[in-house]
Amino acid sequence: MKKTNILLLTFILLVVGVLQACGNGKAAKNEELKTVRLDYAYYSPTSLVLKKFGWLEEEFKKDNVKVEWTLSQGSNKALEFLTSNSIDFGSAAGAATLITKSKEVPIQNIYVLSQPEWTALATLDKSIKTVKDLKGKKVAATYGTDPYIFLLRALNEVGLTEKDIQYINLQHNDGYQALVKGDVVAWAGLDPIMATAEQEAHARLFYRNTAFNTYNFLNVREEFKKAHPKAVEKVIQAYEKARKWIQENPDEAAEIIAKEAKIDLNTAKIQLKRTNFDHPIPGEDQVNALNAAGEVLQKSKVIKPDVDVKRTTDDLIDPSLAKKIIQQ
Incomplete structure (x- = not known):
């Protein structure tokens, strides 16, 4: 009798356990999406239009x-928000995204917001004419962003490294203010602040290189992408609508940028003029750009030497959803 009771109790517990497991599985499968969290940024015109x-x-x-919506003051902030699960979608420079991905942060690039020439080396010092003139001088840039990576690549091109200058890590607007005050001789700028520096402070862009500007990526947390694929498609569709609207209404888009970023309208027009919105699907161009940037970042020890840059880039870029949605 005692043995029968034990067997009966075991059977009941087993049934309860199976029912609970089924219930939990069903709850997880049917978990509804309640909120979609995105960033917007002054360096990302499509995000401003969409918002x-x-x-x-x-x-x-x-x-x-x-x-x-959450405001990102730079790629570094957008990527911090993604890493900490504060947002689901974040707009950031391609090379900056690669740095974050190299640290095994589960994010993917699913759409190209634009191909901007949003960074260059700016100065107010007449003695600074070439990148070589920066040796031993104070130069500002925001660590982990495209301007910082642009600076590293510019230095590398002439045989210099970060150790050959006095690098000052400042958020973008603080870097601009440091340039105006004379606290630094050069600044790796970011539009629209860089365009403002040209218009208001008469800053001179003494080194420009479009090829060193990596793309503006729309990144998503992999967990969100896996759990809510339809929501991801809707976000891409909305960004695609904003991209086309900017192409058809550049003057109105400039007005939106000027109002949101609190900058002069002509400055906003300069930013848009330096931005290409023609290639929204990530692919070979982005892969090549990131692999080239990755080499310099590894050489500068920003990316660890044991990281496989090519594999990291391949894992980062996923064009499948954009290809599915966008009719070329």
């Missing part, structure tokens, strides 16, 4: 899903 017109809010309202 302005509320197209995402309209689309997700049908599913009772809220949309939350």
